[in-house]
Amino acid sequence: MGITVKIDEASFGNIIKKLEAVADYDKKKFLDNMGEDAFILSHKAFKNKMDPNTGEKWEESKASIMRGKVNTTLVDSHHLMESIDYNSNEASGTVEVGTNIVYGKQHQEGIAGKGKNRYDVVRRRFLGVPPAFAQQQAEEIIRTLRL
Numbered sequence: 001m002g003i004t005v006k007i008d009e010a011s012f013g014n015i016i017k018k019l020e021a022v023a024d025y026d027k028k029k030f031l032d033n034m035g036e037d038a039f040i041l042s043h044k045a046f047k048n049k050m051d052p053n054t055g056e057k058w059e060e061s062k063a064s065i066m067r068g069k070v071n072t073t074l075v076d077s078h079h080l081m082e083s084i085d086y087n088s089n090e091a092s093g094t095v096e097v098g099t100n101i102v103y104g105k106q107h108q109e110g111i112a113g114k115g116k117n118r119y120d121v122v123r124r125r126f127l128g129v130p131p132a133f134a135q136q137q138a139e140e141i142i143r144t145l146r147l
Contacts, residue, residue: 006096028090034137035086035095038129042097045126046074046081053128061122074124080104081126097127 041052049058061073074080083099098104110123 006094027093028088030141031088031090031093031095033140035088035097037133037137038095038097038127039084039086041129041133042084042126043081046078049073049124051125051128053125053130055130058124059122074107074126080107084127099127 045052050056051058058073064073064076069076080099080101080103083101083104084097085099086095086097088095104126106121107124108127111121113120
């Protein structure tokens, strides 16, 4: 099992109620746009090697340093990055962005090594959205509706 993060319309407060009053409002399209934007943020996290929630740079992995491949942390094979996907659910008003890669959760959350020959996995978040995400999405919708 991998890991997902959920974005729900509760994050948008009263903006959803106001949007629903607009004839052109398409909830599915709105949720899909959120999912696509969160998907892009995850890919940017891999490219820029930074937490999409906070903008903090990832710590370089010891493995990539030992292999002499600096700047390849979590992107050596691109397998994890290419597994990122999203699913929107109009009925529940949610978007889930995540991966089905088992080790994705270890990197997203970090783990402390235990026992002989175990090692720590430093947390390197690649899923999530910054605090201003909901506001930016709402502003984009309002701009679109005014056109």
